Amino acid sequence: MTNELDYPAISVFVFFFVLVTVMGFVAAKWRRPATLAHIDEWGLGGRQFGTWITWFLVGGDFYTAYTVIAVPALVYGVGAYGFFALPYTIIVYPFVFAVMPLLWRQAKDGAHVTAADLVHARYQSRGLELAVALTGIIATMPYIALQLIGMAVVIKALGLTGEVPLMLAFLVLALYTYSSGLRAPALIAFVKDAMIYIVVLTAIAFIPLKLGGYAAIFQAADTAFKAKGSGGILLAPAQYLPYATLALGSALAAFMYPHTLTGVFASKSANTIRKNAILLPAYTLLLGLLALLGYMGHAAGLKLTSNNDVVPMLFKTLFPGWFAGFAFAAIGIGALVPAAVMSIGASNLFTRNVWKAYADPGISHAGEARVAKITSLVVKVGALLVILFLPTQFALDLQLLGGLWILQTFPAVVFGLFTQWFRAPALLAGWAIGLGVGTYFSWMDGLKPLHTLILGDTKFTVYVGLLALVINIAVALAVNALLPQRRTVISTAG
């Protein structure tokens, strides 16, 4: 990629960056509460976000900047297989619709801020609470680091070098998250999502005109994959099971993450979440079209040093500088929203389920807000240090494992909504063994998301996270069946 400074692009980028920074600080006064010194206010925005705010917030938070860079990059690199993000972000919504309103109701009734709060209230087990909380925190950290990678890619595309711009951007983010809490990303998400929609709709309308239409784009990609000898615009039969299990496993994991759950808990009502399950797929359509930018990269004949450059290079090559700057600003700001919500989600977990549980059980509401604010700074500085001092691959590997790990909290968080049969020791055993075996498989496979099982003469290659979840559930069922019976059978509802 060229390192020439692109002044029109930089001006537009800086303009939007300053705009959202001001919004981030002003957000503290938006829908102003009596006090921000309460974790419900700082960490959940007062649990009052209606349908549209939630749509922008969860949309801005779930479809991250890294997605905008990485999904087209994967499609550019391997073709159809990279499209698993599309079925993943479709089948997640029936699940959200059926499960998340129930989870919201329990959180609201019990004044819970985190999934681990809810698990503690349900099972009265500090061990299970800690397992859910630590898994959430550890899985979120590399996710924040990935947002920084997304931002670094666009800063590089602007021709800016060195690490100072990235550090500056993150410092600003850390400060307004500290002062405004969840209100900051909620307000910024309006700008970010509007920009992303403009960018993607413009790209998918105009780029095909320049490149000879969609048929020509698919044709060019097909030719490029055949010349390369790997990948393709259709899946190989051996990829069917990996494709389907990655989609399903990712969908089940998506709303176990602290940042997505924070968006859910911050909603005003169960119906807000139901309506969002109907409306959020609009972002999935956007993601699916965005993924096609990977093929457009082939049609435009880009020569890339890294697959991650496909989106920035496409904009630099095909659009005037000011529009490229607008697109990069959209992606850069796109990194701020999820990074803010992720750090808030992780801070809420640390405050409620580690600090309050072990260090200071009598902590006041204001004290909780203070601990959470400081934690959010620590979490962001930690992510920044990881990106500055450790190889990028470290964050990517950890993010992959994070997905596997967070999926292992699924039984503890979800099963209790439908049955009271499971008990804490069984769920904890399932979590530990699923996490341990899954991590071992992944490690032995060289940190790959897929694991091959050999049963007799047949080989099955599946997403390792989903495999670990199956083991997790099997262990939980077995241990629960072996536990001494409870004296009172409460429910057999399924």
Place this chain on the structure above:
Amino acid sequence: MPKRTLSPLWILLLLPYLGLLIVSFYNKTSPDFFGFPFFYWYQLLWVPVTSVLIYIVYRSLPDDE
């Protein structure tokens, strides 16, 4: 789910899983549509279809607010 008779419409929510997880069904190029191979427009089509299916179930729910 607590003591509520489930509407049979909930079964509609299984359709996206069937439609998208049986990959062999849609892993082909034709028929194409506006230059999009079947694999692509078929999966994209499931986005609005899923929204509509969820909406149908949503409409059948009793008001719980």
